[in-house]
Amino acid sequence: MPYNNKPNPDDRSDNVEKLQNMIENTIQNMEAAEESMSFTDSETQRQQIQEKNQRRQESIESFRSEIKDEANNNQG
Known part of the structure; x- marks a missing residue:
């Protein structure tokens, strides 16, 4: 039975x-x-929260960069 998997x-x-x-x-x-x-x-908990929020801030910056990339791709 052959598989016909397509992405x-x-x-x-x-x-x-x-x-x-x-x-x-x-x-x-x-x-x-x-x-x-x-x-x-x-x-310790305060430090962990601050570190996690720093990682969250980095994620936000990455998301914003991806939005810019998507906007550039949609123009062309």
């Missing part, structure tokens, strides 16, 4: 929208993490 077509039409949603969700997570810092006395 799905590359539909990038909603990539910008998805990336924008990911940015919004990441910002919300950062804000929630900042709020949670006020409820802990643990310096």
Whole structure:
């Protein structure tokens, strides 16, 4: 029995929208993490939250870069 597996077509039409949603969700997570810092006395937890938010900020920058790439690809 031969397999007839074909990859799905590359539909990038909603990539910008998805990336924008990911940015919004990441910002919300950062804000929630900042709020949670006020409820802990643990310096270790505060440090972990700050480090995680730094990684989140880097992700946001990457998402924004991808949005620019998508905009450039859609123009040409």
